Amino acid sequence: MAERTLALPLPDDPSDALAAVVALRREADRLERAAVAHAVEQGWSWARVAEALGVTRQAVHKRHAKKA
């Protein structure tokens, strides 16, 4: 099965490639926390934030409510 071309280059060294996954996931988490906090500050409901993230309201509330 042909895989879709990656949007990012795949490092040859597996250690580098997997470390990049960790670093990107970490950045994505940080971006999510900041984006959710900003949305809530702007008056977005948890339901709307959840819809935008494509997760359940419970999931987004559990992950972000005490930190936002």
Next chain:
Amino acid sequence: MLFENLWKGHRAIREIVERAEAYSHQLGDDKIHAEHLLLAALDLPGGAARRAFERAGADPAAAADAVRWTHATALRKVGVEPVPEAALTDPLDISSTRTLRGQFGESGKQVFTLAAAKAKLTRTRAVDLHILDAVGDLREGTAARALRELGVAPGAIHAAVLDELAALDRAA
């Protein structure tokens, strides 16, 4: 958590977790990972882990930057340029931490479990040394890559920890 059962009420453990939590927060993470425990162990009063770290040929003062360098380099390898971050506050601001109680990442759990096993073997309470030893055993992940960046050879941490434990025994 497993470590709480093993070392319940241990002051040094509480201090390491508190500091690891502060490092996690300041480095922009939301869980305690191996690298945060490493940085916390290097801060512990008494300085046994710090001495062992130096004995292994690494500079404790460069450890936090090595962790950040590791993340930044990993991003650059896939063509993502990280935004420069502010320096860590010095001294570490413990009060700024959110409560991460129980929110350990997998590498953090692994380090604590391994450190507990090592502590049992040596029957010593040199918690910071066992944490450092356990981090030194990791082959992959941010902490392992940061140690490589600091020039730590495989096995060097373990040898240095054994030397430091022997020195503590002699002093006791």
